Amino acid sequence: MTTMTNRQWLLSRRPEGAVKPDDFRLEGGPVPVPDDGDVLVRTLYFGYDASQRIWLTENGGYMKPIGIGEPMRCMGIGQVVESRLPGYAPGDLVEGFLAWQDYVIARADGPMPLRKLPNSSYPVSWNLGIFGVGGLTAYFGVVEGLKVRAGDTVVISAATGATGYVAGAIAKILGAKKVIGIAGGPEKCRWVIEKAGFDACIDYKSDDIGARLQELAPEGVNAYFDNVGGPMLETLLYAMAPLGRVLICGAMSTGYTDAFKDPGPKNYMLICTKQLTMQGILLFFHADRIPQGAQQLGQWVAEGKLPVFEHVVDGFEHAPALLPTLFSGKEPGKLLLKVADPQ
Ligand SMILES: NC(=O)c1ccc[n+]([C@@H]2O[C@H](COP(=O)([O-])OP(=O)(O)OC[C@H]3O[C@@H](n4cnc5c(N)ncnc54)[C@H](OP(=O)(O)O)[C@@H]3O)[C@@H](O)[C@H]2O)c1
Structure with a gap:
């Protein structure tokens, strides 16, 4: 050997x-x-x-x-x-x-x-x-973290990522009224709508994200699955509806060269004035329930609801x-x- x-x-x-x-x-x-x-x-x-x-x-x-x-x-x-x-x-x-x-x-x-x-x-x-870190984090994040329910307007950043595209599909399964992705470039945005089944997609490389959110979600965003952090998170805080929920899953915009040194959102007082809930997710905390999550994801895949x-x-x-x-x-x-x- x-x-x-x-x-x-x-x-x-x-x-x-x-x-x-x-x-x-x-x-x-x-x-x-x-x-x-x-x-x-x-x-x-x-x-x-x-x-x-x-x-x-x-x-x-x-x-x-x-x-x-x-x-x-x-x-x-x-x-x-x-x-x-x-x-x-x-x-x-x-x-x-x-x-x-x-x-x-x-x-x-x-x-x-x-x-x-x-x-x-x-x-x-x-x-x-789909049955690994990305799919499972999307599952626990959307179902238990954001508690997405029928009628919600949901935004997901890094929507082409292994977590983001699954999070969007699960939000649709749970009855979200509108699921909006954020991705880099027109081709990726097209993919988010045509392949991943989101209702709309904002191009963070060329669109004014705040203006697009006003058009797409005039009554505000009920749930935001945040994979990016930084200025995009600040823009979303402005766009959140009262009592909205924000799930912090990742901070791609930091490059992760030292993810714990970047300051938080400048406009965090919006969490107070809109009475938002901001919560984190780390899959480690759900490790004992991975078989349960994988089983549900498997059922949705088998039913053709989850690509x-x-x-x-x-x-x-x-x-x-x-x-x-x-x-x-x-x-x-x-x-x-x-x-x-x-x-
Ligand atoms: N907390 C947890 O337990 C947990 C578990 C899994 C993942 N995560 C986090 O979730 C996030 C996404 O991971 P993933 O595995 O789903 O993605 P992934 O498949 O690794 O793809 C990376 C994604 O990040 C986007 N991205 C990269 N740089 C960006 C920037 N500067 N601004 C905006 N978007 C950017 C890319 O979008 P474009 O190609 O459109 O630029 C792409 O969708 C990461 O932050 C990761 O750390 C956390």
Whole structure:
């Protein structure tokens, strides 16, 4: 076992600004040997999440920072090669915290325990997208965070993203009167309406967002799913209806070079004067109910109410180059890197 090659993308220096490919270096090493409680996993898919940029900062944000010389952490799908953990057996497909390596030691503890994947007729990669972080955050965020109900006008930023497009579809399922997306460029806006099924889309790169919201939601926005933060959040606070709800899911506009240093919205007193509710979401807090969320999402997909979009790139060598595209522009839906087929 230890003679097998294990390719690894290691952090070579702490990135400044946007991640550059040479912030990582490719090395080979022995396949790690599992200890009691460990599972040796052969990686199949790497998922791309903007939060990976936060883990590359000095303080790591809400998780342990990736150290210089350490492999890059990711959410991923793999296949168990060897198990010293009851309940996991060679051949099982699993999803959870893995890393940009061919072989990873994984454990069942931590904020997102290693999840054994059910046998299914749908593609295994869907467990990182629609049934993974994006889909599940959209589910808990729209249903329990925003509590979207019939008649609501809902706005979703980063509407082509893995979370945003699902959030919009769920809002429609729950009976929202109007679902408005925000995306970058006319082509992406067209996608948001024609493919993801939103009622309207605002182009944040060329439209006056405040003016467009006045046209599209003259009576105000009841629920805002915020993936972007910054000035866009301030514009939305002006556009909210009294008693509106705002869910803080992400802050793409910060670039996540230090997500915790940016000041909050200048006009936060609107939360008082409109009696808005502002709440955060972190999927970790819902980890024990992931099977429930995935089951409901699966039912909606099977009923044809929820579309599935993913963009899969092939090849281990591309791992670092894809990460900055989350911030600079990528295809709609969940971005994944396929590194191997199951055996
Ligand atoms: N709290 C949680 O538990 C949780 C879980 C999942 C995701 N999130 C957060 O949700 C957000 C979206 O993640 P995702 O996985 O859905 O998206 P994604 O698939 O990674 O795509 C990135 C999205 O961000 C948009 N974007 C990038 N830079 C932007 C900017 N400066 N201004 C406006 N939009 C920008 C892109 O839109 P364009 O292509 O249109 O520019 C794209 O839709 C992220 O902030 C992420 O951290 C949080």
